Amino acid sequence: MKWNRVSSVLVATTLLGTIAAGCSTSNEAASTSVDKAASPTASNGPKEKFIFWDKGEYTQAYNDLMKQRVEEFGKANNIDTEYVVISQNDLKTKLLASIEAKNPPDLIVANDPVAKQFVASDQLVDTSDIITKINFTDGAKKFSVVADKYFMVPQSFQMGGAYLRKDLWEKHKLPVPKTWQELYEQAKIVNDPKNGIYAVGLPLGQSGGGDAEGFVRDVILAYGGAIVDKDNNITVNSKETLEAITFLAKFWQEGLTPPSSVTWDDNGNNNAYLAGTVGFVINSGSIYDQAKKDKPDLEKNTLLIPKLAGPKGDFILGSGNVFAIFKNAKGTKWAKKFVTEFYDKDFYNKFVEVMGGKFQPVLKGSEEMAFWKDPNNKAAGWMKMINDVVGSSNYPGPEDDLGSKAKSMQLATRAVQRIVVEKMDPQKSLNQLEQELKQLYGKK
Numbered sequence: 081m082k083w084n085r086v087s088s089v090l091v092a093t094t095l096l097g098t099i100a101a102g103c104s105t106s107n108e109a110a111s112t113s114v115d116k117a118a119s120p121t122a123s124n125g126p127k128e129k130f131i132f133w134d135k136g137e138y139t140q141a142y143n144d145l146m147k148q149r150v151e152e153f154g155k156a157n158n159i160d161t162e163y164v165v166i167s168q169n170d171l172k173t174k175l176l177a178s179i180e181a182k183n184p185p186d187l188i189v190a191n192d193p194v195a196k197q198f199v200a201s202d203q204l205v206d207t208s209d210i211i212t213k214i215n216f217t218d219g220a221k222k223f224s225v226v227a228d229k230y231f232m233v234p235q236s237f238q239m240g241g242a243y244l245r246k247d248l249w250e251k252h253k254l255p256v257p258k259t260w261q262e263l264y265e266q267a268k269i270v271n272d273p274k275n276g277i278y279a280v281g282l283p284l285g286q287s288g289g290g291d292a293e294g295f296v297r298d299v300i301l302a303y304g305g306a307i308v309d310k311d312n313n314i315t316v317n318s319k320e321t322l323e324a325i326t327f328l329a330k331f332w333q334e335g336l337t338p339p340s341s342v343t344w345d346d347n348g349n350n351n352a353y354l355a356g357t358v359g360f361v362i363n364s365g366s367i368y369d370q371a372k373k374d375k376p377d378l379e380k381n382t383l384l385i386p387k388l389a390g391p392k393g394d395f396i397l398g399s400g401n402v403f404a405i406f407k408n409a410k411g412t413k414w415a416k417k418f419v420t421e422f423y424d425k426d427f428y429n430k431f432v433e434v435m436g437g438k439f440q441p442v443l444k445g446s447e448e449m450a451f452w453k454d455p456n457n458k459a460a461g462w463m464k465m466i467n468d469v470v471g472s473s474n475y476p477g478p479e480d481d482l483g484s485k486a487k488s489m490q491l492a493t494r495a496v497q498r499i500v501v502e503k504m505d506p507q508k509s510l511n512q513l514e515q516e517l518k519q520l521y522g523k524k
Contacts, residue, residue, distance in 0.1 A: 281358030302390025
């Protein structure tokens with residue numbers, strides 16, 4: 081979910097002193113839930129180096145704070161550091177090139193589906209020892225596991241719910257929708273494209289991001305369908321999935337979402353909602369943060385509501401940022417030390433807080449922060465979802481590189497897009513989706 085850049089200089093400046101203190105190895109006040117890693121010792125010769133590639137976030141404070149953390153870590157351990165910010169759309173390509181050149185970074189932060197794709201090629205360090213030292217929530221562990229092993233460490237949840245223009249709904253005396261069917265029926269009443277208002281703003285672009293694929297998969301699960309079963313058998317071609325994708329296509333076929341949304345990237349729904357041209361979107365806390373800053377009237381007319389349910393209920397899928405350590409890099413010992421110390425409780429809580437609700441914490445007890453208890457913090461309502469996570473994007477299938485690749489290829493999104501753009505028969509599009517998955521999974 082891409083975010084608009086937010087000027088966070090004041091917040092970042094306030095926290096930098098605390099961040100620096102959190103990096104020092106002399107800081108003995110670390111969280112009792114974190115056992116510090118054994119400190120590697122730098123040699124007396126040329127300094128060792130720690131190379132960290134991080135994905136760019138659209139909240140500048142994030143990368144500013146991480147850069148500061150890395151620099152202080154280097155000073156505390158007498159090593160050279162290199163902190164590189166890379167666009168999330170370019171990260172995988174650059175990683176593949178670095179692996180080919182036998183010069184991968186020591187550490188990355190990536191969306192969990194991206195990191196998982198490097199497990200099958202045996203590129204990542206087993207991080208089970210770090211997982212056992214730190215008091216992570218069960219939900220955080222669920223999106224960081226691959227085939228019952230940990231090759232990633234959860235950094236932050238990126239959960240999201242729905243944004244609803246309460247003024248538009250109140251105008252028609254409509255209740256807050258709780259299901260997809262309710263939203264569809266209400267959307268037909270709210271929709272007013274002649275006056276520049278579409279009831280919903282649903283993405284369907286194959287942008288390389290995760291908004292569209294995540295939302296399509298959510299609806300498929302809510303209707304009782306699944307991409308694969310727990311044993312990785314392809315189960316997508318079912319009456320439940322057919323019902324879900326046929327239902328979804330109606331939002332475009334009936335003009336309830338902007339025509340341009342078939343090509344939206346992950347920033348499309350953000351921009352449309354902030355522009356006041358749509359009445360409902362699914363997103364992270366980024367829109368609320370931006371509206372509060374730049375669109376106070378819109379913020380007052382916004383309700384943040386949980387994700388919608390379908391005939392078979394509501395399945396909360398967890399996803400977020402993870403650390404991954406490359407085994408063939410030169411500074412893996414420094415990467416493990418940096419990651420372990422990252423979860424110093426005081427530092428970590430302030431790290432999450434500076435993100436203004438866009439990230440949710442992966443440590444147990446963090447929900448007790450005053451930030452999340454503040455009744456004026458509308459993002460706090462989403463904190464309950466992290467305790468109900470059933471799995472990650474491939475649920476109920478195993479979390480593996482194939483599932484992550486299927487999501488990154490946006491195969492489910494393409495299936496709906498074919499119905500909408502190419503006017504393909506839904507069953508024919510579903511048949512094609514099944515064949516694409518079988519080809520990817522190597523099944524007949």
